[in-house]
Amino acid sequence: MKMTVITDVHGNVLGAVQGHSLSEKKGDVEASVSFAPGHSTHLIDVDDDLSTVDDVDEFQQRLRHHLQQHQQQQP
Template sequence: MKMTIVTDVHGNVLGAIQGHNLTEKKDGVEATVSFAPGHATHMIEVDDDLTTVDDVDEFQQRLRRHLQKHQQP
């Protein structure tokens, strides 16, 4: 599954958005998700079952693991 992970200037995970599209247009209204300067977005593939994780700590840990894999050379 595609997911966009957002990190701050220190690399801390701030959140995640399912998919890679940060803009949505519907019925003539367009909305865009944007982040403060210094924040980074990482568009990566994650496990499909990540959407079923109810525990916040587990969700954050799994996001960090995927992000670390993505950032390896």
């Protein structure tokens, strides 16, 4: 599953959304999400079952694990 993870300047996870699209258009209305300077977006692949995790601590731990793997792969 694809997720977009947002981190602050210190690398703290601020949020995550399923998918890689931060904008949508319906008819004549278009909306997009933007973030303050210093925030970063990370487009990552995570385990498909992550969307079914109900425990917040487990979700955050697994999300941080995937984010760390993603960052290690970046040049």
